[in-house]
Structures are given as structure tokens and as C-alpha cells.
Amino acid sequence: MEEPFSKYLTTQIEFLIESNQHFRVIITAHRMCDTKIEALIAFSKTWRWNVYAYIFPNHPLFEEKKSKIHDLHFSGGITLEEVRKIFVKGRAEPFIALKIGSDYQHVWDLDIQYTTPLKGIDFRVLADAKILADDLRSYIKE
Secondary structure, three states: OOOOHHHHEEEEEEEEEEEOOOEEEEEEEEEEOOOHHHHHOOOOOOEEEEEEEEEOOOOHHHHOHHHHHHHOOOOOOOOEEEEEEEOOOOOOOOEEEEEEEEEOOOHHHOOOOOOOHHHOOOHHHHHHHHHHHHHHHHOOOO
């Protein structure tokens, strides 16, 4: 019997772009391999980039999620939207967050050679994440 493909998701690297009491923006990069041999080779496959925002209940967009989150800056639009429980060591109750994100695996991304995260964050992905953080910050009135 063939082993599941997901078994070969080998590496994920996460970069924190901004975090405060209202939201968090992160960038992730991961590699997926087709075989055990490829999983053992450090640079065998292209890195896949994603940008995610975790919007906490005290952010104005948490309650208005359906009407305004699709106006936020995401490459190619939002491809992930879910409510998550985030468990923190030393805290009895989990945090609740709306997790939204997008990836860089669209048809128009196929010809772009994105940087390996071992050399830093790809400048296009970083620019998108910074714009997203600015967008989210613009809704906060303190």
C-alpha cells in the first residue's frame, strides 16, 4: 500500500511580521516532496509561500469578517478562512482567532522563481505581508 503524500511534507519555516493584541501577521514557507528520497534532499523541491493573518476578537474586523475581510491585501485573494483556537502554555483557556490567508501557487505565480527561505523572505511576499499588516492596523482606533 502506498504511503500518504502528506507524509512527505518535510519542512515549514514561519516568520513573524507583526503581532499585537489585535492581530498577528505571519509568513510561512514549506516544501513538499513526492518521495522519501526527495524528502531527504535539502533543496529538492520549490518552496511554497503563504501569508496569514490571525484576527483576534478585539479587532473590528473579527465581527465584520464576512463583509470586509475580502478587501484586505492578499495575493490573489483569500484562499483560507477559518476560526482557530490557539493554545498558549500557562493559560487555561485558548485564544480564539479568525485565520485568513493566501498562497503563492496561483497560475500567474508558476513562472516566478521565489527565493528559498534559507536566504530570507522573498521580497514580493514580504511586501504583501507588510501591506496586510498596515491594512489591519488601519482599522484599529486607540
